[in-house]
Amino acid sequence: MTQNSPSPALPAGHPPVKAPKIGVLLINLGTPEATDYWSMRRYLSEFLSDRRVVEVPQAIWQPILQGIILTFRPKKSGHAYAGIWNQERNESPLKTFTRGQADGLRAALKGTHDDRIIVEWGMRYGHPSTAKGIDSLIEQGCERILLFPLYPQYSATTTATACDHAFRHLMTLRRQPAIRTVPTYHDDPAYIEALGAGVSRHLDSLPWKPERIIASFHGLPKMYLEKGDPYHCYCLKTARLLREKLGMDASMLTHAFQSRFGRTEWLQPYLEPMVKALPEQGVKKLAILAPAFVSDCVETLEEVNQGIRETFLTAGGTDFTYIPCLNDHPDHIDLLRGIVERELAGWL
Ligand SMILES: C=CC1=C(C)c2cc3[nH]c(cc4nc(cc5[nH]c(cc1n2)c(C)c5CCC(=O)O)C(CCC(=O)O)=C4C)c(C)c3C=C
Ligand SMILES: [Fe+2]
Numbered sequence: 001m002t003q004n005s006p007s008p009a010l011p012a013g014h015p016p017v018k019a020p021k022i023g024v025l026l027i028n029l030g031t032p033e034a035t036d037y038w039s040m041r042r043y044l045s046e047f048l049s050d051r052r053v054v055e056v057p058q059a060i061w062q063p064i065l066q067g068i069i070l071t072f073r074p075k076k077s078g079h080a081y082a083g084i085w086n087q088e089r090n091e092s093p094l095k096t097f098t099r100g101q102a103d104g105l106r107a108a109l110k111g112t113h114d115d116r117i118i119v120e121w122g123m124r125y126g127h128p129s130t131a132k133g134i135d136s137l138i139e140q141g142c143e144r145i146l147l148f149p150l151y152p153q154y155s156a157t158t159t160a161t162a163c164d165h166a167f168r169h170l171m172t173l174r175r176q177p178a179i180r181t182v183p184t185y186h187d188d189p190a191y192i193e194a195l196g197a198g199v200s201r202h203l204d205s206l207p208w209k210p211e212r213i214i215a216s217f218h219g220l221p222k223m224y225l226e227k228g229d230p231y232h233c234y235c236l237k238t239a240r241l242l243r244e245k246l247g248m249d250a251s252m253l254t255h256a257f258q259s260r261f262g263r264t265e266w267l268q269p270y271l272e273p274m275v276k277a278l279p280e281q282g283v284k285k286l287a288i289l290a291p292a293f294v295s296d297c298v299e300t301l302e303e304v305n306q307g308i309r310e311t312f313l314t315a316g317g318t319d320f321t322y323i324p325c326l327n328d329h330p331d332h333i334d335l336l337r338g339i340v341e342r343e344l345a346g347w348l
């Protein structure tokens, strides 16, 4: 029986039976709808109320969040987003790139699997929602769904909360599809290959050679590592494999953690003081990439490519370059396709 083909075997009132398909849902973090105070406040409130992200007990955290942080942070963050906003589409770059990845993956899979695999995308916080993505896949006949959180290095604060959120929606469904989730891919040779190719491509396009490359990862409170979050180890392994792929040693390609939030200790070494100290140590030409992000976003385009660039040049650096994320580059689409085909083994 195929979609929309009425079967004489179905009794009156029976819901239509569709040809079974496989769905892939790309999930990224989420991003504000606009840069004004209330749009930023809505986004930050949802994000920072997630207990996977901030583990302070809610009775203590919510008054601090709603009363203090969400009074001041939306303005500061809104300003940062405004500086990197995709004016043409009137949306944040994270959304543009995530859509581009879904479009690219859909086209790549169509080539080999016709219409058997359907690709949608959704966000953990905000729009388009994870629930909408799942509903759309089901509506199109998907009885099996692969959830693909777009974080190469698993963390409870990103991958796990993306899956939690999808499962919360699945809890509301009478007819639930079968579900798989994509595991951490921080050491997947194809991911390392794509990262390495991106670094080489970018450096080849420059009229100068960096004296240091920093792989800068989004940070986490150090306590999360101590409680068992494997993200830190995965970041270090990605950095080591990338170094090996590029034939560099640790004095040439090093790692750091960025985007610290709040006053507790986060994973070290911190990016900002590291960069500030480099010119005095004789490193005047610097390149930075951000391998924990598959899409350029406020944390890479504003914090690194604007803020950290300025820090370095003000401290005496002469040349700075930011190496873009994998974004919608064909190498990234190939990587996503490879991971999807591997994780769908037995379903295809
Ligand atoms: C307690 C706070 C935070 C933790 C823990 C955290 C982990 C974490 N985040 C990413 C990826 C992204 N974070 C982004 C933005 C962002 N992150 C935090 C805080 C924590 N992140 C805030 C408050 C913000 C908003 C921006 C700001 O106000 O500074 C983004 C960018 C989204 C965008 O729209 O551009 C991404 C992506 C990872 C990978 C991670 C832990 C592994
Ligand atoms: Fe973050």
Ligand SMILES: [Fe+2]
Pocket (backbone or CB within 6 Å): 232, 233, 234, 236
């Ligand atoms: Fe570790």
